[in-house]
Amino acid sequence: MRKQVLFIYNPSAGKNHAEEILPKAINQLCSDNCRVIPYPTLKGWGAERIIAEEAGNFDRILCCGGDGTLNHTINGLMQLKSDKKPVLGYIPSGSTNDFASSMGIKDVISTCRSVAYGQPFYYDIGKFNNTYFNYVAAFGAFTQVPYTTPQSTKNQLGHLAYVIEAMRHLPLGTHHTATVTVNGETFTDDFFFGAVANTTSMGGMSIVNDHSIHMNDGLFEVLLVRAPKTVTDMNDIMQALIMRNFEGDALRYFKTDSIKIEFENETPWTLDGEFGGNITDVNIDVIPEAIGLLK
Numbered sequence: 338m339r340k341q342v343l344f345i346y347n348p349s350a351g352k353n354h355a356e357e358i359l360p361k362a363i364n365q366l367c368s369d370n371c372r373v374i375p376y377p378t379l380k381g382w383g384a385e386r387i388i389a390e391e392a393g394n395f396d397r398i399l400c401c402g403g404d405g406t407l408n409h410t411i412n413g414l415m416q417l418k419s420d421k422k423p424v425l426g427y428i429p430s431g432s433t434n435d436f437a438s439s440m441g442i443k444d445v446i447s448t449c450r451s452v453a454y455g456q457p458f459y460y461d462i463g464k465f466n467n468t469y470f471n472y473v474a475a476f477g478a479f480t481q482v483p484y485t486t487p488q489s490t491k492n493q494l495g496h497l498a499y500v501i502e503a504m505r506h507l508p509l510g511t512h513h514t515a516t517v518t519v520n521g522e523t524f525t526d527d528f529f530f531g532a533v534a535n536t537t538s539m540g541g542m543s544i545v546n547d548h549s550i551h552m553n554d555g556l557f558e559v560l561l562v563r564a565p566k567t568v569t570d571m572n573d574i575m576q577a578l579i580m581r582n583f584e585g586d587a588l589r590y591f592k593t594d595s596i597k598i599e600f601e602n603e604t605p606w607t608l609d610g611e612f613g614g615n616i617t618d619v620n621i622d623v624i625p626e627a628i629g630l631l632k
Contacts, residue, residue: 340453342366343395343423344375345384345410347402347430354430355401362401362428362449369453371397378406388413392423397452397631401428404436408471408609411462414628415469424629426452436472436609439536440552442632457629460552461535464622470608474621477513477530477562477604512564513604518597519559529574530562533596533621555625556592563587594623 344362346355359375366373374395376387384406392398392413400410407427414422428448429437440460442448463470512527535557536550550558562578563586565571574587583590599618606613 340369340371340397341395342371342373342397342399342426342452343387343391344373344399344401345378345387345406346375346400347378347406350402350406350430358401358428358430358445362399362445365446365449366399366453369450371453373399378402378409384409385413385416389416392417393421395423397426398423399426399428399449399452401430403430404471404610407436408469408611411471411628412469415462415624422629424457424631426631436536439472440630440632448632451631455631457631458553459626459629461555461557462624462627463533463535463557464620464624465606465608465613466616466619468608468613469624470613472536472609473532473534474606474608474613474619475530475532475534476606476616477528514601515604516599517561518599519593519595520591526561527564528561529564530560531598532560533557534560535623553626555594555623557594557596557621557623559589559591559593559596561589563589596621 344359344366346359348355355377363373363375374391376391378384378387384400388398388410398410398414400407402410410425414425426448427437427440427442428445429442436442463472463474465474512529513531514525514527515531516523516525535552562574565574565587570587573585577583577585577588582588597618597620600616603615603617605615606619
C-alpha cells in the first residue's frame, strides 16, 4: 500500500542542510512508492499548525530539522487522538541533535527506507504542565545556552559552541530554591541545575553514563545539582559530572515517572533546547510510548 508522507522541514536549521537533504529524501521516498508532500516551517506557520491542518491526510510524518523543530512536531502530534496520530520519521539537520544520538538514528536514506517500510518504535514523551517535550526539560546553569547561542555560532562551532557559551554563563552564587516532590519524598534545597530527561546526551555532551536508560520504560532520569558556594565547590561539581559520580552530596540522580518542582521565584526552563518559559510550579509526567518513531 502506498504510504502518504507529510514531509515537514525547517529550512533554517543547522547549516541549512535541509536544502541538501530535501531532494535526496524525496527521491528515495518516491522510489519506495511513497506519495510525498513537502512543507517548510515558516514564521507563523510552524509544525504544530501544519500538523493540526494536514496530519489527517497522512499516515507518516517525516520531520527534518534540529531538536527544536522536532519538539514542535511532537507537540503537534500530541494534540491528536491516538487513533489519528501518524507515526514519525526524523532526519536531524540541526547543530547538536541529541535525540538522534540517543535513538541511534542513521543516515537520510536509512530513515527514508524506514518511513516507507519500517515498523515504529514507540517511546515515552514528557508532559510539562500543559505542553510536551521530547527528551529533556531543564533549568539553571547551561540551560540558556541552546536558545541564546546565535545560529551562526552554532553552525560554525557545533558542540563546541555550547561548551564556550556554558563557560560564559556559569552563575557562581546564583541558585534556584525549590521544593521537589518525587517518588514519595519531598525535599527543599538550592539548585544550580536540574534536568528531567529521556536521553543520554544534552547539548551534545553526555550527562549520565547509565546503561539502564531505555526510551520506552515509562521512566525519566532526573539529575539535580546543588548550588556551589565556592569555586572549590564548583570544581568538585564539574569533576563529579565529568566522572558521572552521583555518590556525593552535590548531585542527586534518580528515575521517576512523575515529579513536582515548586520554586520560590520564577525560573527559566528549556524544553528540547527551546525556551520553555519562566515557571514557578511545574508538574512533569511521563506519557508512556506516546510516539511511534520510524528509524
